[in-house]
Amino acid sequence: MSVTLADVAARAGVSAATVSRVLNGNYPVAGSTRSRVLRAVDELEYVVNGPASALAAATSDLVGVLVNDIADPFFGVMASAIQSQIGPAGDHDAEAPHGQKMAIICNTGGSPERELTYLTLLLRQRAAAVVLTGGTVEDPDHLGALATRLRRLEAGGTRVVLCGRQPLTAATDGAAPGGAHGPVPGPEEDPGPAPVALTFDNFGGARRLTGHLLDLGHRRIGYLAGPAARTTTRQRLDGHRAALAAAGAAGGEAGTPEAERLTVHGGYDRASGYDGALELLRREPGLTAVVAANDTVALGACAALRERALRIPEDISVAGFDDLPFAIDAAPALTTVRIPLHEAGARAGRLALGREEAPAGRTATLPADLMVRASTAPPRP
Amino acid sequence: MSVTLADVAARAGVSAATVSRVLNGNYPVAGSTRSRVLRAVDELEYVVNGPASALAAATSDLVGVLVNDIADPFFGVMASAIQSQIGPAGDHDAEAPHGQKMAIICNTGGSPERELTYLTLLLRQRAAAVVLTGGTVEDPDHLGALATRLRRLEAGGTRVVLCGRQPLTAATDGAAPGGAHGPVPGPEEDPGPAPVALTFDNFGGARRLTGHLLDLGHRRIGYLAGPAARTTTRQRLDGHRAALAAAGAAGGEAGTPEAERLTVHGGYDRASGYDGALELLRREPGLTAVVAANDTVALGACAALRERALRIPEDISVAGFDDLPFAIDAAPALTTVRIPLHEAGARAGRLALGREEAPAGRTATLPADLMVRASTAPPRP
């Protein structure tokens, strides 16, 4: 805990500058000196002082990853994928952790304040990059504050990547793909280039999912939405309603009593699915299908429905979203929408390191594919 | 990205040292000066330079968390709990991120080399603490190298906490609680105090689980073990066999052909459960129950069994381990052993920050409770 560059230099009979150069490998050094230095490093068991080099170089090798909750596989899978691209991979030399970045995972719990707090903390660490995953609150104030923080980060050389989140836009986006409003510039200064964003086709996926139910013959479909005013929630709900509207089914027009009645907002957790399904049944006993905001909510709904002695899918169909690993092992296997979480995370990781070029327009939308399984079937005659 | 302590000091009409003091709050400062400084900080939007302060103070506010795979809820839940104790909690002032630590999550993928690499990286960062979660490889060489790294970390002031992992012991531990061999000191120097460890009662939980099956009347029980030579795998397998042996059932004596025949080693993933169950059926068509190394493996086994037209639990019983969130929603609900992942993580987080006293003997064993659900039943007559 005390052997420094100077010690290594002395041992190798060179100057500290030279040691620094061989360690960073970004400067020509004679082969013989290099090996001499390397040997000294080894003998002394020298370990670079990260903070010191970060201070001198004005950049650290830390990458911030913001997630709602790392215990949720939705974020866990993305985080894992991001990590796989920035950390020590299997093919790297374990004995020479040079240029290895490390991921700082920040659990925001979905709280806008905590999101901002973490961004400040990351700014303070002079993070090399920051990846923001998942949707966020659609509040203009928060979006403004967020944009300001991100701009500040970028100004300091931190690369910013949005993964599974819309580029910073106004609240009324997602009603339809392409129907976005303009970016929200912070209260001051030059917006600069927008952060690169990888988004999921939540709207399209949701529309196809509900379309599948409609094709099956369902007309009374309840929707278990996520927390209100969050991008992901809205996009999925909007997609659902768009499908309903296109088929002229009940609840397709937002704002109507019918639409309100068939929609229950809750969290993205199992308990919300359980409670929400019960509430939906109370409001509309003739329900033939329930679409959930995500797989976890869907599982909660299934539990509630089963307790009501309703068989899935004979008596009522249930569908989820995300296709998390456990969806296929649910009872019955859950019909859902597959989101390429791993690919998105891996790509975001590469983007964060500048190892992959930004997509045209700085935004790429990843597909959301319908996965029809056993939890959906035609309604009872 | 360039306003420094000095700038704030100038603006507030005080010295840099004073600013540092109010910011760190660990030194008496006059109320008026403090507010003047705080205002300057605010006006200038000053953000501390983490690396610089880490260098000067010789410690950072980063906490390393080693996990096998953050995408696995087993680790995700623990990581989330750890994080909840060290990061910005809801009750903290979002505008004053002082003393907020951040978690660096390191995915080792179960690789010993990567585990060591990460430890070196963490040493380099001068991490305030390191939490190692989950079991590890039982190889003496690795254990030795690990002990050395950890000692080095502790020598540098980094607090080390083992969460869900045995204290550094020799390979032949876990055969019975208390049957441990002595600690493995590294090849050199003074061992110093062992890191504090929070362990799970894998042995006892496994024994109770298999005991439950035996009570039900099962005698031909297959075991889907995790990767060989890992602490968690062994403890669970040993517990299973101890129960078998106590009942005089087949496969209770390790090393016998019978025991080998009824045990299949694989990974901790779903595919291993699927393949393993098929293999078990091939070896022993008369199987009446399958015990899996964890819930994920159990789910894979269920899928395979169902494809073989075997009903669970009527034709064959299945049991898991860990009681991950999805276990209760499986079809049928999985009988398993509950491991207090959240509590363990939270406690480890507090231990890492020195906010909780180390347990007596520096090691505490957390209970593993049997959760009997619908996937187990008496064998067919």
Place this chain on the structure above:
DNA sequence: CTGTTAGCGCATTCAT
């Protein structure tokens, strides 16, 4: 209670 003085360990100019 506050200011002054030194480094912390490394990456960089500049020289050579």
Place this chain on the structure above:
DNA sequence: ATGAATGCGCTAACAG
């Protein structure tokens, strides 16, 4: 290709 010197921004004694 290598060495010497300077400073990154902050904290920690030490004065006062």
